[in-house]
Amino acid sequence: MGRGAFVVFEGCDKSGKSTQCRLLVDYLNSLGKKTELWRFPERSTAIGQIINGYITKKDELHDKAVHLMFSANRWELVPLIKEKIASGVTLVVDRYAYSGVAFTSAKGYDMLWCKNCDIGLPRPDAVYYMNIDVEDASVRGDYGCERYEVSDFQKKVQECFQSLKEPSWNVIDAGESIDNIHKILCESVLKTLAECENTLLSED
Ligand code: T5A
Ligand code: NA
Numbered sequence: 001m002g003r004g005a006f007v008v009f010e011g012c013d014k015s016g017k018s019t020q021c022r023l024l025v026d027y028l029n030s031l032g033k034k035t036e037l038w039r040f041p042e043r044s045t046a047i048g049q050i051i052n053g054y055i056t057k058k059d060e061l062h063d064k065a066v067h068l069m070f071s072a073n074r075w076e077l078v079p080l081i082k083e084k085i086a087s088g089v090t091l092v093v094d095r096y097a098y099s100g101v102a103f104t105s106a107k108g109y110d111m112l113w114c115k116n117c118d119i120g121l122p123r124p125d126a127v128y129y130m131n132i133d134v135e136d137a138s139v140r141g142d143y144g145c146e147r148y149e150v151s152d153f154q155k156k157v158q159e160c161f162q163s164l165k166e167p168s169w170n171v172i173d174a175g176e177s178i179d180n181i182h183k184i185l186c187e188s189v190l191k192t193l194a195e196c197e198n199t200l201l202s203e204d
Helices: 017-030 046-055 063-075 078-086 097-105 111-116 151-164 178-196
Strands: 006-011 035-039 090-094 126-131 169-173
Touching (some): 006 097, 006 178, 017 126, 046 063, 078 090, 097 151, 126 178
Parallel strands (some): 035 090, 126 169
């Protein structure tokens, strides 16, 4: 049996990441491919609870301190990520280090400083970037509840994401219907899974 794939979803707030991650995980499991849904921040750990207090606006933290918390929240789960993937489980991950860099650099901090603490994290096999007009996202669901859900800030985040884009990124038109996006993703992710089986997971 080959290894699992490490698939990451990125994008601005309310671009539809969690919706598509859930549908994709159900689809892959229905095909008998062992798949788990993960997310960052993972709010259930001790570090994740501090992050949750910050993003729900209950607590204040220095920008750089919270940036390092988000990164630490990824690092604390690296052993488990590696274990799962090596045992053949595919991980579909709702946000990862790209969000970390985009959100802090959008506040005006140096991009290189922002990237530093994430160097060495496992590298995703595929990144799906959910591209949407910030104004369109702002009318979805409960937009506005969390700290960063302010349109001017989201526009800066979007610009930062653009500068992080790598050739391996798949840009998805997130303004399409939920069903259409799901179909496009299923086709693409199945190819990624087939490619991963006989390769090693690399590190950034
Ligand atoms: N953050 C995160 C950092 O600053 N640094 C970091 O290192 C990391 C990892 C919380 C915040 O943390 C920041 C970024 C965030 O501001 P989160 O927990 O991922 O991150 O945020 P959530 O609030 O849970 O999720 P998002 O706001 O990002 O929303 P999603 O997951 O993109 O969108 P989703 O799927 O929940 O959909 C939103 C609404 O739109 C509808 C859905 O039904 C829902 O109501 N919808 C659609 N409507 C029309 N057409 C479509 N195609 C639709 N798809 C979904
Ligand atoms: Na989400």
